[in-house]
Amino acid sequence: MATTENTAGGGSFDDSPTRARVAEAILRGGPSTAATLAEELDLTPAAIRRHLDHLVADGVLEPREQRVNGPRGRGRPAKVFALTDAGRHQFTHAYDALAVEALAFLRDAVGDDAVRSFAAERLEPLRQRLAERLAGVEPADRPAALAEALSAEGFAAGTSSTATGAQICQHHCPVAHVAEQFPHLCEAEAEMFAQVLGTHVQRLATIAHGDGVCTTHLPLSTEPVDPEKVTS
Known part of the structure; x- marks a missing residue:
């Protein structure tokens, strides 16, 4: 009752x-x-x-x-x-501090590569869900499909067209305070986008670095992804 x-x-x-x-x-x-x-x-x-x-x-x-x-x-x-961001902050402030301490310990004990591996592994379940949502979607429609999938995951994402491709803007980042000190998290996310889209991407702005939104440029090219060319 x-x-x-x-x-x-x-x-x-x-x-x-x-x-x-x-x-x-x-x-x-x-x-x-x-x-x-x-x-x-x-x-x-x-x-x-x-x-x-x-x-x-x-x-x-x-x-x-x-x-x-x-x-x-x-x-x-x-x-x-x-x-809202303010509401989420009431829960995440203490966890953010703990996460920063844990990642700092990992970096100091093992090195930056360990932090990068953690960042990529943390995103793997999300990468799989996004890949499923984009399976069979035509290359030209992938940016919009990715933005819709990200919004369903709570990232409040949208797209806009440019002369050289498209941009995805994410208005929410659940790890912004941690990524401010560990940009490995932003880099891993950009690499994940490249993997699910099948094309090179470039980060133009991030909330973690003080920008209003996380903006990712998606060129028109649909050549196979070269991980060395993914930038953030």
């Missing part, structure tokens, strides 16, 4: 254990509907709506239109709630 709560009054994210649970559920499971969250956390629809309203007002969550694969049914898609 769904539980009810006394949620009168304001309160911030840090003052509400239940709202923290709501945000943590979205952190684990990604953008979620109110109905899904209510069922997962055993809350009434009214209670979950109050918590979601507070979290949106506090800048921790933002409502988005739910992505629908295939034909849409009647009516508007259910609204989903996703963590």
Whole structure:
């Protein structure tokens, strides 16, 4: 049975254990509907709506239109709630510090190559998922398909055309604070893009380096990838 709560009054994210649970559920499971969250956390629809309203007002969550694969049914898609950068930062700050310490230890104990290997291995599951999404897609359509796949993974990506190819812009980076000190993570991501696209890519900007978005240039050429030519 769904539980009810006394949620009168304001309160911030840090003052509400239940709202923290709501945000943590979205952190684990990604953008979620109110109905899904209510069922997962055993809350009434009214209670979950109050918590979601507070979290949106506090800048921790933002409502988005739910992505629908295939034909849409009647009516508007259910609204989903996703963590904002500010909301995610409340969870990741301590983990970022720990990750930096761990990578610094790995670099000092084994060397930069070990950090590069870790960065590539960390992205391997994502590379496989992206490769599956792009399988059979024509070369000219791959940038848009990659951006859509990245958005589904939470990177808020989009594409734009240029005279020499296309650009992918990612408006969210979950490891930006760590990559600021260990650009190996950005380099590994660029190499992964080259692998799934089957073409050379070039990083033009990164959030980790202080830019507003991560921008990757995708030339028109579809020649086989030479890992030595992948730059970031």
